[in-house]
Amino acid sequence: MKTLLKIASYFALVLTIVPPILYFKSTITLDQSHMYMTIGMLLWFATAPFWINKKTDDQPQDS
Amino acid sequence: MKEQKLFKKIVSQNNEFERTPVPGNQLKSGKSFLGMYAGEHTAGTEFVIGPMFVAHGVSAGDMVIGLLIGNLLAVLSWGFLTAPIATSKRLTLYYQLERITGKSVVNLYNFINALMFCFLAGSMIAVSATAVGIPFNLAMPELTDWYPKTTGWIVAVLIMGTVITFIAIRGYNQVAKFANVIAPWMILIFVSAAFSALPQLGVHTLDEFIVAAKEVIWTGVPAAGFTKFTIWHIIFFCWFCNMAMHIGMSDLTILRYAKSWKYGFLSFAGMYIGHFVAWIASGILYAVFLQTNTNSNEFAPGPIAFQAAGIAGAVCVIVAGWTTANPTIYRAGLALQGIFPKVKTWKITAIVGGITSLAACFPALVMRLLDFVALYGLVLMPMGAVIFADFYFADKFGFQQEQAITNKKDFTWPALASWLITLLFCLFLNYYYGMEIFFLGLPGWFVAVILFVVFSRLKFPNLKTKLA
Numbered sequence: 001m002k003t004l005l006k007i008a009s010y011f012a013l014v015l016t017i018v019p020p021i022l023y024f025k026s027t028i029t030l031d032q033s034h035m036y037m038t039i040g041m042l043l044w045f046a047t048a049p050f051w052i053n054k055k056t057d058d059q060p061q062d063s
Numbered sequence: 064m065k066e067q068k069l070f071k072k073i074v075s076q077n078n079e080f081e082r083t084p085v086p087g088n089q090l091k092s093g094k095s096f097l098g099m100y101a102g103e104h105t106a107g108t109e110f111v112i113g114p115m116f117v118a119h120g121v122s123a124g125d126m127v128i129g130l131l132i133g134n135l136l137a138v139l140s141w142g143f144l145t146a147p148i149a150t151s152k153r154l155t156l157y158y159q160l161e162r163i164t165g166k167s168v169v170n171l172y173n174f175i176n177a178l179m180f181c182f183l184a185g186s187m188i189a190v191s192a193t194a195v196g197i198p199f200n201l202a203m204p205e206l207t208d209w210y211p212k213t214t215g216w217i218v219a220v221l222i223m224g225t226v227i228t229f230i231a232i233r234g235y236n237q238v239a240k241f242a243n244v245i246a247p248w249m250i251l252i253f254v255s256a257a258f259s260a261l262p263q264l265g266v267h268t269l270d271e272f273i274v275a276a277k278e279v280i281w282t283g284v285p286a287a288g289f290t291k292f293t294i295w296h297i298i299f300f301c302w303f304c305n306m307a308m309h310i311g312m313s314d315l316t317i318l319r320y321a322k323s324w325k326y327g328f329l330s331f332a333g334m335y336i337g338h339f340v341a342w343i344a345s346g347i348l349y350a351v352f353l354q355t356n357t358n359s360n361e362f363a364p365g366p367i368a369f370q371a372a373g374i375a376g377a378v379c380v381i382v383a384g385w386t387t388a389n390p391t392i393y394r395a396g397l398a399l400q401g402i403f404p405k406v407k408t409w410k411i412t413a414i415v416g417g418i419t420s421l422a423a424c425f426p427a428l429v430m431r432l433l434d435f436v437a438l439y440g441l442v443l444m445p446m447g448a449v450i451f452a453d454f455y456f457a458d459k460f461g462f463q464q465e466q467a468i469t470n471k472k473d474f475t476w477p478a479l480a481s482w483l484i485t486l487l488f489c490l491f492l493n494y495y496y497g498m499e500i501f502f503l504g505l506p507g508w509f510v511a512v513i514l515f516v517v518f519s520r521l522k523f524p525n526l527k528t529k530l531a
Contacts, residue, residue: 016252
């Protein structure tokens with residue numbers, strides 16, 4: 001489950017960075033870029049909290 | 064994300080090792096510090112500082128070279144000044160100061176620190192409010208505004224301030240967790256927004272970017288009412304914007320957990336992601352905003368980010384401001400609780416939140432953020448110089464190290480006198496010689512060190528030296 005969440009989160013980051021680059025290269029429009037970034041944001045907030053802090057809580061202290 | 068655990072430990076109310084050195088089995092790896100510095104220095108303030116450089120008419124060359132040099136100096140300050148003392152003593156800044164100058168001076172330091180935190184948090188609440196106001200078509204503040212102009216602005220800020228204060232009262236941990244969640248996404252939003260903004264300036268290649276950088280973004284022409292910034296301004300601002308933390312020794316509290324003094328250099332992650340990439344990106348966003356809103360004097364990070372990155376950009380401004388303001392209010396509360404230990408935490412946090420929210424109504428906090436950040440570092444810097452001189456020069460110049468604890472005193476005057484006289488000296492340089500606030504830290508640091516050495520030599524000479 002955690003792996004799936006991680007994959008979804010990384011995909012969200014891809015949706016955040018790639019569309020603006022495609023817009024920069026004139027492949028998509030600004031509105032499309034904004035839409036993909038919004039989807040990326042929602043996906044990130046829906047998935048990242050379930051594994052980022054989980055990892056912290058479970059991690060043993062360095063010694 | 065071990066950095067979250069580290070940071071939680073540092074700001075926790077039940078802070079461990081407040082008055083004892085951090086033991087060896089509690090030390091943290093370099094990865095913890097790398098992540099923490101990257102997250103801490105990519106925050107709400109970055110949405111203001113980058114555009115402010117544009118408003119101050121920095122040229123493109125000065126911007127890039129100034130950022131490279133200034134950030135390097137900041138990293139070296141963490142690495143060579145703060146970290147060696149932190150890993151040698153492994154004590155908090157507050158306890159280290161208490162050992163040198165006594166509890167009463169630490170209380171004064173805490174009070175000033177808390178006030179500064181309130182104003183810093185206030186500016187971040189204002190930044191968030193600029194994004195919250197977008198759907199309500201709120202009239203945004205302008206570059207030259209110092210006072211609130213509309214009721215709508217005051218209402219938006221107060222609502223935002225109330226929500227943030229309430230969350231701060233509820234506790235710190237959830238916000239720290241949320242800050243961890245947004246950090247990687249937020250860093251990407253800065254870069255994405257810049258990519259989205261550039262085509263709006265007609266830029267589609269690197270060559271076109273270089274031309275636009277010189278002719279459209281960092282034109283070298285300041286906005287009306289703003290002074291012209293040179294490369295020296297950029298270098299010194301980059302170096303000293305976190306002066307309270309490195310030269311001012313605030314980060315002793317963090318770096319005391321480092322396994323090696325070399326971890327101080329890991330601050331490069333914060334400097335070159337937050338204070339290089341993010342400042343350049345936010346500068347680009349503001350330039351696009353100016354291009355598409357000709358003759359607009361409006362300065363509001365929310366609409367600026369919304370124009371470039373859509374809803375994601377606006378949300379990024381809200382959460383960036385919020386996650387910066389929240390721990391800052393919390394830290395201010397902790398600083399005040401050190402002075403008033405009997406008052407309940409929630410009451411202190413509520414008072415701090417109230418002061419912060421009221422301060423946030425004044426757009427001057429945002430429009431003059433560069434000056435405020437420089438002032439914040441300058442005011443706290445002399446105590447860092449005192450710690451430095453106490454650590455390195457006590458034996459060399461024949462005075463007692465940690466004079467308050469050595470002599471079992473609650474108050475010793477050399478540190479306080481050095482602090483106050485240094486600030487008067489800086490005020491003198493500013494008032495009579497017109498030296499700008501960004502440059503005062505450097506001469507001020509030398510004056511603070513010299514004064515502390517001289518005063519300590521007079522008041523607390525090393526007994527061995529005296530006998531000899």
